Amino acid sequence: MALPDPAAPLRAAIIIPARYASTRYPAKPLAMLRGPRQMAKPLLAWTLDAARAVRGASAVYVATDHPLIADAATAAGAPVLMTPAACANGTERCAAALSGLPDPADIIINFQGDALLTPPFVVEALIEAMANDPSIQVATPVVRASPAVQRRLIEDQRAGRVGGTTVTFGQHHDALYFSKSVIPHLPPARIGDPSSPLFFHIGVYAYRVAALQGYAALPVGTLELLEGLEQLRFLEAGKPVRIVEVRDPGHDLWELNNPEDIPFIEAILADRDAA
Structure with missing residues (x-):
């Protein structure tokens, strides 16, 4: 068998994990959202639009466990990879979808189904980082928190939200820890300082296929369960996660987590179209 050409471009495939059952928001991928010119379509279709805008990806798939979501993906022109309902998170679902990929890929992008506001350049930065450094097995993007975002994060924490x-990371940009608490601690004098090392994590992931295949075999860690953050499974197992800093996208990267988020996201879609 011929060895792969190291000079050949990476084959990157995007998988959108989309499940029907959700404690907070059942059938979320099918929620209708109005965008420019009052055009309404399911959340899944908006997310597919965002994923298809990424340059350097050879294909975009939807991985799901439910026929209604599969039907919505098909209606939006996306190939479907059926996966078990037992998948605990998006990374497990992407791993389960690997066996159904019709074409080989070198890296897989986990483009979360509720992340419709993610700009293409964020994902393109992950692809570029992995193309430039073959040692990176897992990568995820961050943006430095602006003074306003710093204050909002700290105010939310004080209010119990x-x-x-x-995320914090070391000098080689490998993650030290991810948390839903604000890390690192900022003394009062540093709150609002634009140079403060407070970084907001954007929930998109890129994996080498071997790293993704190994994820489901790793033990579920205590920190992963406490924080509710799937990427901590890699860190708890001693697997590095590379942090890729990207520029501020200029708008809120709000995810659709609850029905109450819909008006806010629709307003962002309308503002972005007007710009």
């Missing part, structure tokens, strides 16, 4: 996930 989760305002987003933050």
Whole structure:
């Protein structure tokens, strides 16, 4: 068998994991959202639009466990990879979908189904980082928190709300820890300082196929369960996760987590179209 050409471009495939059952928001991928010109379509279709705008990806798939979501994906022109209902998170679902890929891929992008506001350049930065450094097995993007976002995250924490996930990383940009608490601690004098090392995690992941295949075999860790963050399974097992800093997208990267989020996301879609 011929060895792969190391000079050949990476084959990157995007998988959108989409499940029907959800404690907070059942059937979320089918929720209708209005966008530019009051056009309404399911959340899944909006997310497919965002994923298809990524340059450097050879294909976009939907991985699901439910026929209604499969039907919605097919209606939006996306190939479907059926996966078990028992998948605990999006990474497990992407791993389960690997066996159904019709074409080989070198890296898999986990483009979460509720992340319709993710700009293409965020995913393109992950692909570029992995193409430039073959040692990276898992990568995920962050953006430095602006003074306003710093204050919002800290105010949310004081009020007992989760305002987003933050991450710390070392000098080689491998993650030290992800948390739904604000990390690192900022003394009062550093809150609002644009140079403060407070980084907001964007929930998109890129994996080498071997790293993704090995994920489901790793033990579920205590920290993963406490934080509710799937990527901590890699860290708890001693597997590095590379952090890729991207520029501020200029709008909120809000995910659709609850029905109450719909008006806010629709407003962002309308503002982005007007711009």
